[in-house]
Amino acid sequence: MSMRPLVTTDWLHQHLQDDDIRIVEASWHLPAAGRDARSEFETVHIPGAVFFDIDEHSSPSHLPHTMPTADMFASAAGKLGISKTDTIVVYDSLGLFSAARVWWMFRYFGAQNVYVLDGGLPAWLSSDHAVAKGLATPEPAHFEAGRSALAIASADDVLQASVSGDSLILDARSHPRFLGVEKEARQGLRSGHIPGSKSMPFSELLENGYVKSDDELRALLLARDATGERPIITSCGSGVTAAVISLALECIGVSNVALYDGSWTEWGALTDMPVATGEA
CATH class of the missing domain: 3.40.250.10 (Rhodanese-like domain)
Structure with missing residues (x-):
């Protein structure tokens, strides 16, 4: 794997069934866009992906989607079936927009093997790889939130x-x-x-x-x-x-x-x- 914090669609396709791979869709849209990221995820996403909502998993601040506490993040990640030792691949539906934020959040709370899918969902779709729809119900995991150098x-x-x-x-x-x-x-x-x-x-x-x-x-x-x-x-x-x-x-x-x-x-x-x- 490259030292860059990025993976290609071909790499992800080859490793899609690996036991430690966790795929996270982190799509988010500006309010003016009038788009519903969760609804779009239910219509089409990369097989095995779970949806991470940056507005839902945030602090109760008056500011939008600010960082949650470690306990809040650990609970959210665990419910999505993600542990700190997994290989986590994050993507979004715009190529690269909000995925980097969730990559950074996982890194901040101590996960080390976190990557962004270069080109995001558009790259996956253009590669003619299989897609899924609906909402997955992952098996819960334990995410032990720590701190990194970020x-x-x-x-x-x-x-x-x-x-x-x-x-x-x-x-x-x-x-x-x-x-x-x-x-x-x-x-x-x-x-x-x-x-x-x-x-x-x-x-x-x-x-x-x-x-x-x-x-x-x-x-x-x-x-x-x-x-x-x-x-x-x-x-x-x-x-x-x-x-x-x-x-x-x-x-x-x-x-x-x-x-x-x-x-x-x-x-x-x-x-x-x-x-x-x-x-x-």
Whole structure:
């Protein structure tokens, strides 16, 4: 298996019946998309997959799908038949959008053999592999949630990084949102970006739903000073696509990366936090 945290559809097809393989669909859609990810999963999914709902398995915060407690996550994973020692393959229906978030969650809580299916469900369907429908009832497992080296950044952590420059902040939102020329979809949020942050739209890390080559990722990330010499904080709209940057950084061997869980949904609503507009 590659050292990248990615597997191909051919690899997954070959290992579909392995005893330790657990396949997780992590599709999630922006509210404006008007799509029901769970309903779509029941219509078509990769055989053996279970559905992980990031809104359901989250903390009871006023912010959307923030990280659950270790006990909450362990309970959710266990009910889906997943243990920490399994080989876990996560995918979504858009190629790569929300799957990286759930990959990051499993990693955060101590699972080590966690991968993203490169190209997601569209790649599986284009390969003409078998599909399934309905909802599976997996045999419950015990997921012993621990802690890994991954970290969550708070708004205060991000403010300190913004002021000091000790950590690099990478913003996965679209460039117009970063500039502040495109209005935020969520009500009550200011437009713009965290002062000192750099724009790294997650879509630029992908090619038709597949993660770009390591050389391409390295060029894009090094252009944003993501050398690994200082800690990195990834951010986005609500903590989902920030994980795509985290995934890309892992592909090129950059560690010491934290994810700002509240992201712009939190920062943009905090009137005491500074906001910048225009080019960084």
